[in-house]
Amino acid sequence: MSDYLRELFSLHGRRALVTGGSSGIGYAMAEAIGRAGAEVVLVARRREELDKAVARLRGHGVTASAISADLGERDDVRRVCESGGDIDILVNDAGNNIRKPMAELTADDYERTMAVNLTAPYLLGQHHGPKMAGRGWGRIINVGSQQSISAFGDSGVYGAAKAGLAGLTRSQAEAWSAAGVCVNTIIPGFVLTPLTEPAQAIPGRVEALAARHMAGRNGVPQDFAGAAVFLAGNACGFVTGQMLFVDGGFAVH
Numbered sequence: 641m642s643d644y645l646r647e648l649f650s651l652h653g654r655r656a657l658v659t660g661g662s663s664g665i666g667y668a669m670a671e672a673i674g675r676a677g678a679e680v681v682l683v684a685r686r687r688e689e690l691d692k693a694v695a696r697l698r699g700h701g702v703t704a705s706a707i708s709a710d711l712g713e714r715d716d717v718r719r720v721c722e723s724g725g726d727i728d729i730l731v732n733d734a735g736n737n738i739r740k741p742m743a744e745l746t747a748d749d750y751e752r753t754m755a756v757n758l759t760a761p762y763l764l765g766q767h768h769g770p771k772m773a774g775r776g777w778g779r780i781i782n783v784g785s786q787q788s789i790s791a792f793g794d795s796g797v798y799g800a801a802k803a804g805l806a807g808l809t810r811s812q813a814e815a816w817s818a819a820g821v822c823v824n825t826i827i828p829g830f831v832l833t834p835l836t837e838p839a840q841a842i843p844g845r846v847e848a849l850a851a852r853h854m855a856g857r858n859g860v861p862q863d864f865a866g867a868a869v870f871l872a873g874n875a876c877g878f879v880t881g882q883m884l885f886v887d888g889g890f891a892v893h
């Protein structure tokens with residue numbers, strides 16, 4: 641790599657925490673950030689999936705480790721903050737989507753969805769954001785949804801949480817950008833991952849959604865590698881508080 645590209649995009653010497661990093665979009669972003677030079681710490685619930693992801697990252701020469709935690713539980717979030725060490729790049733990717741018609745959602749569904757999709761990113765940001773600002777450099781990448789900006793397919797509480805996450809991004813950017821911490825939201829299109837398997841199982845749905853993307857296809861996790869490296873590095877130093885649509889043109893179609 642030329643010195644020029646290294647200055648813009650290398651993540652050597654950085655340490656990243658990637659929630660949801662054992663699967664799908666989160667794993668792809670963790671691998672991209674790791675292969676660009678950062679040490680990577682993954683967070684998810686299932687230990688076996690974490691171990692597999694860590695082994696895969698190590699196969700790419702990435703220094704990687706994992707913390708098993710349920711980000712819907714306040715004590716677990718606290719443990720992730722305490723045991724994660726100093727973090728330069730925080731990726732809030734872990735999410736859950738309880739797909740029920742609005743009227744059937746329970747108070748527990750609401751609280752669980754908010755806890756994982758919005759409260760955990762808030763608490764992790766509250767822990768790491770000020771520390772990043774104190775060191776004069778940091779990046780927070782929140783993973784939103786089309787539902788950060790519009791209703792789509794029983795958006796329910798998930799839509800409210802993801803809209804809140806875009807707002808949280810702006811609040812965090814307002815608080816810490818002047819101290820060198822850039823905070824942005826990635827907005828995916830429809831991506832073929834375990835999370836969307838229920839939607840993928842509906843006959844004709846995958847094809848119909850592919851046609852809604854200007855690119856003519858649905859997303860795959862690898863589509864998020866470039867955006868992750870960009871938003872995690874020096875190149876994005878004047879990009880903050882934004883939503884970056886990695887959606888094949890879905891939102892503007």
Ligand SMILES: NC(=O)c1ccc[n+]([C@@H]2O[C@H](COP(=O)([O-])OP(=O)(O)OC[C@H]3O[C@@H](n4cnc5c(N)ncnc54)[C@H](OP(=O)(O)O)[C@@H]3O)[C@@H](O)[C@H]2O)c1
Pocket residue numbers: 659660661662663664665666683684685686687689709710711712732733734735736737756783784785786827828829830831832833834835836
């Ligand atoms: N796929 C799409 O079309 C799409 C579109 C828009 C936005 N998104 C967003 O993209 C993000 C990643 O989704 P994905 O499609 O890549 O899903 P995925 O492949 O199912 O991955 C979800 C990841 O989050 C972890 N996770 C889920 N609940 C958790 C919890 N309570 N505590 C800790 N970790 C948890 C999962 O591991 P464990 O299950 O082991 O905990 C897994 O690592 C989510 O925020 C999702 O809302 C996805």
